[in-house]
Amino acid sequence: VMVLATMMLPYQVLFPTQYQIFTSLGWINSVLPLTVPAFFGDAFSIFMLRQFMKGIPRDLEDAAKIDGCSYLGIYWRIMLPLIKPALAAIAIFTFMGAWNNFMGPLIYVNDERLFNIAYGLWKFDLQAGTSNSLMMAGAFVMTLPLIITFFLFQRYFIQGITLSGLTDLDGDSQADDLAVGATVTGTKTATLTQAQIDAGRHVDRHAPESEGSP
Numbered sequence: 001v002m003v004l005a006t007m008m009l010p011y012q013v014l015f016p017t018q019y020q021i022f023t024s025l026g027w028i029n030s031v032l033p034l035t036v037p038a039f040f041g042d043a044f045s046i047f048m049l050r051q052f053m054k055g056i057p058r059d060l061e062d063a064a065k066i067d068g069c070s071y072l073g074i075y076w077r078i079m080l081p082l083i084k085p086a087l088a089a090i091a092i093f094t095f096m097g098a099w100n101n102f103m104g105p106l107i108y109v110n111d112e113r114l115f116n117i118a119y120g121l122w123k124f125d126l127q128a129g130t131s132n133s134l135m136m137a138g139a140f141v142m143t144l145p146l147i148i149t150f151f152l153f154q155r156y157f158i159q160g161i162t163l164s165g166l167t168d169l170d171g172d173s174q175a176d177d178l179a180v181g182a183t184v185t186g187t188k189t190a191t192l193t194q195a196q197i198d199a200g201r202h203v204d205r206h207a208p209e210s211e212g213s214p
Contacts, residue, residue: 015107022108034105035098056082117141
């Protein structure tokens with residue numbers, strides 16, 4: 001709740017406190033105030049990633065624990081591959097926010113050589129005047145990195161997590177079947193389905209008795 005409450009605060013309210021922090025760190029008039037905070041995420045990214053991870057079945061974690069996987073192994077081998085679409089979305093949103101940041105360079109940076117392209121496009125508008133062709137060319141150059149970033153991560157957007165494939169016809173999860181067939185004390189337990197058992201009984205019941213059997 002406290003994390004979501006920070007989304008209600010206007011971004012401009014945080015500028016005085018952030019300016020004092022960046023001044024004490026010696027980051028003023030550098031690109032660090034514009035890039036470093038983006039790696040720590042925001043309230044929206046944290047909430048989005050939390051909701052995405054809550055949709056992952058706990059059966060996968062339980063099956064991995066039975067197989068002897070540690071918590072770090074569960075995160076690295078199971079959870080992290082499953083949350084790639086959410087991480088890709090957060091990466092694109094964060095990159096777009098840092099790339100289109102206009103107020104940050106005006107507050108934290110004094111050298112115009114360190115300004116981002118959003119400020120450069122605004123200043124170019126003041127110099128070009130009413131030249132629409134030049135403004136469109138500048139806008140295309142500014143948008144091109146965003147388009148390239150989207151195409152690099154688009155396969156993670158269209159890659160769906162087939163959670164419905166973890167459920168069999170009897171309504172039991174596939175992770176439960178993996179847990180039943182897991183290796184226990186060095187021996188593998190083999191299980192037969194009820195259909196296979198019924199089929200075996202049907203064959204035994206209709207099989208002709210051999211003559212001369214004791």
